[in-house]
Structure formats: structure tokens, C-alpha cells
Amino acid sequence: MLSDSLLKKFDQLIARYPLKRSAMVPLLLYAQDEVGHVSEEVIAEVARRVEVRPIEVVEVIGYYSMLHRHPVGKYNVQVCTNISCMLRGADEVFEHCCKKLGIKNKQTTPDGLFSLEEVECLGACCGAPAMQINYDFYENLTPEKFDALIEELKKKEPRSKM
Numbered sequence: 001m002l003s004d005s006l007l008k009k010f011d012q013l014i015a016r017y018p019l020k021r022s023a024m025v026p027l028l029l030y031a032q033d034e035v036g037h038v039s040e041e042v043i044a045e046v047a048r049r050v051e052v053r054p055i056e057v058v059e060v061i062g063y064y065s066m067l068h069r070h071p072v073g074k075y076n077v078q079v080c081t082n083i084s085c086m087l088r089g090a091d092e093v094f095e096h097c098c099k100k101l102g103i104k105n106k107q108t109t110p111d112g113l114f115s116l117e118e119v120e121c122l123g124a125c126c127g128a129p130a131m132q133i134n135y136d137f138y139e140n141l142t143p144e145k146f147d148a149l150i151e152e153l154k155k156k157e158p159r160s161k162m
């Protein structure tokens with residue numbers, strides 16, 4: 001069940017666009033923030049509101065790496081391994097991320113804190129290798145920088161989750 005405040009936000013966003021379907025991605029992002037992922041219920045509701053078939057919403061979700069069909073960790077780590085990042089060591093960095101977190105591509109740590117995903121270009125090529133965690137970008141990534149960041153995020157968590 002989506003909250004009343006989210007449904008109100010849906011109405012406001014849709015009203016901003018000449019074509020209702022243009023509001024699809026913002027609606028999906030706000031819904032994902034509330035639900036934790038883009039559930040079947042979210043897909044159905046967004047499709048109904050922007051007047052497209054649910055499969056069209058599914059197709060859009062498939063294009064954007066920041067939209068998730070399944071629950072992810074509290075911190076969703078997305079490491080770019082596309083050409084610019086690859087040329088500046090992204091494959092090695094990604095391998096290090098797997099080791100540091102103890103998980104592989106598209107997996108989540110047992111405590112639900114971190115998910116890891118190898119993604120295509122994040123649009124931050126000038127700072128390659130680049131990574132995104134939730135809505136924050138990190139550039140010129142090195143294994144050392146990654147470790148420091150992960151430790152910093154762990155410190156923010158209540159002791160029970162560390």
C-alpha cells in the first residue's frame with residue numbers, strides 16, 4: 001500500500017508534464033524510496049496513473065540501473081566498469097569491493113546493509129573509476145578509498161548491525 005503523501009506527490013508530478021508518461025521515472029524513484037524497491041504494486045500503480053501498460057513500465061525499469069525490482073541493501077553500491085572506468089582500473093576495484101563486502105555482483109550482505117552491483121556508465125567518466133551509493137557519487141575510486149568509505153558507513157549504523 002502506497003502512502004497518501006506519495007500518491008499526492010504522484011498527482012503533483014504528473015501535472016507538471018504535458019504527457020503523463022513523462023513522469024514515469026520520477027514516480028518510480030519516489031515509490032522506490034518509500035517501498036525499498038519497485039514492487040509489482042508500484043508498477044501497476046504507476047502504469048495506471050501515467051496511462052501505459054505495466055510492461056512499458058517494466059521496460060523502463062530495465063533501462064535504468066538505479067531502479068530495482070527486488071529489495072537491495074540499505075547502501076546500494078554500484079560500481080561502473082564501463083570503458084573509461086575500466087581503463088582506469090575499475091575491474092580491479094570491483095574485485096576488491098567483492099572481497100571487502102564478501103559478496104558477488106547483485107548480492108546483498110547477510111545483515112542487509114550493503115548490496116553490490118557492477119553497472120554501466122554513471123555519467124561520471126571524468127572522475128573514473130566512479131561509483132554510486134544510493135544517491136551519492138564517488139570518483140577516482142581506489143581500494144583504499146572504498147575501504148575507508150565502507151568503514152565510515154558501518155560506523156553510522158547501530159552497534160547491533162556491525
Ligand code: FES
Pocket residue numbers: 080081082083084085086120121122123124125128129130
Ligand atoms: S565509464 Fe564509468 S562513469 Fe562513465
